Amino acid sequence: MDYDIVVPSTADGALQVTMVSWIRKPGDSVEMGQDLAEASTEKITLYITAPVTGTVKNITVDEGEKADVGDVVGTMSDGKEE
Amino acid sequence: MPPDKRKGLWVDLGTMPYKPAFDIQTALYAECIDGDLPTIVIVQENNPVFTIGRTGSRSNILATEKELQELGIEVIDVNRGGDVTFHAPGQIIVSPLIFLGDIDQNANQYFHRLEDVQILVLDRYGIKSGKKEGYPGAWCGAEKIGSVGIAVRHGYTCHGFSLNVNPDLHPFGLINPCGVNQMPVTSMKKMLDREIPGEQVRKTIRDVMGDVFGFEFQTITLADVLGMLKDPSPLALTQKPFVK
Numbered sequence: 001m002d003y004d005i006v007v008p009s010t011a012d013g014a015l016q017v018t019m020v021s022w023i024r025k026p027g028d029s030v031e032m033g034q035d036l037a038e039a040s041t042e043k044i045t046l047y048i049t050a051p052v053t054g055t056v057k058n059i060t061v062d063e064g065e066k067a068d069v070g071d072v073v074g075t076m077s078d079g080k081e082e
Numbered sequence: 083m084p085p086d087k088r089k090g091l092w093v094d095l096g097t098m099p100y101k102p103a104f105d106i107q108t109a110l111y112a113e114c115i116d117g118d119l120p121t122i123v124i125v126q127e128n129n130p131v132f133t134i135g136r137t138g139s140r141s142n143i144l145a146t147e148k149e150l151q152e153l154g155i156e157v158i159d160v161n162r163g164g165d166v167t168f169h170a171p172g173q174i175i176v177s178p179l180i181f182l183g184d185i186d187q188n189a190n191q192y193f194h195r196l197e198d199v200q201i202l203v204l205d206r207y208g209i210k211s212g213k214k215e216g217y218p219g220a221w222c223g224a225e226k227i228g229s230v231g232i233a234v235r236h237g238y239t240c241h242g243f244s245l246n247v248n249p250d251l252h253p254f255g256l257i258n259p260c261g262v263n264q265m266p267v268t269s270m271k272k273m274l275d276r277e278i279p280g281e282q283v284r285k286t287i288r289d290v291m292g293d294v295f296g297f298e299f300q301t302i303t304l305a306d307v308l309g310m311l312k313d314p315s316p317l318a319l320t321q322k323p324f325v326k
């Protein structure tokens with residue numbers, strides 16, 4: 001089953017962030033809650049963490065690109081049938 | 083009757099190099115996120131260091147490697163937001179490790195409340211300061227007196243703010259502070275034309291933090307902190323690489 005990777009809602013909905021770095025890449029195995037990426041406003045670094053234990057499937061917002069809080073920036077799979 | 087304040091811990095690391103202080107913060111932060119520790123506010127001063135935040139660039143350090151070596155200024159990349167800034171003795175750094183859900187604020191709101199803390203602290207010394215649109219921090223007119231930069235993971239904050247009490251301001255001239263070309267900076271000493279004891283300012287910050295965020299802080303020592311960590315050995319604190 002696939003799960004969205006989203007910019008966390010710990011910032012204002014209107015806040016736009018820049019994807020600073022993807023700590024994990026597609027194909028990497030990750031446990032739920034581990035860091036996947038760093039996003040940053042001018043002064044706030046937000047860590048995007050794994051929503052599930054599984055594998056990073058794809059990244060839809062690359063490093064250097066912008067995203068809004070709540071946006072989907074990638075997908076993870078837990079490897080189970082839906 | 084005012085509502086009961088939440089309990090928090092307050093630890094003053096004194097003055098130490100940035101790296102071991104950051105290691106302590108990192109270790110405590112991890113255990114806060116694990117739910118093993120309550121809110122902790124870490125207060126410190128650092129030996130001279132330029133830190134570069136996540137959106138920063140070494141190109142905003144204008145000094146050469148040789149000049150940095152001669153001046154004894156370290157350069158360290160850190161995980162807070164923002165660009166380059168300078169830390170040194172006389173500048174108080176406050177790093178609250180807080181779960182944003184406990185104070186019912188999002189990261190952006192919390193960030194601006196830290197600016198409010200600085201402004202309220204300065205006001206208690208008769209220093210008028212304010213915010214500047216597009217330029218975070220606390221400002222006395224065109225001069226910046228306090229910086230803010232935070233990181234958030236699982237809703238828990240780290241890093242925080244720094245307030246210039248009486249640091250040597252000259253090294254700010256060796257960087258583009260926060261990425262801004264030749265941004266003027268000031269200090270409480272410069273604004274008041276007299277020394278303000280750092281210990282007094284620390285107490286004021288603690289009072290204001292308690293009021294703004296609704297905490298009653300209990301002071302703990304560095305030894306207490308070590309006792310709270312599951313594994314303090316990587317910090318190598320037994321070597322006491324710092325002075326109080």
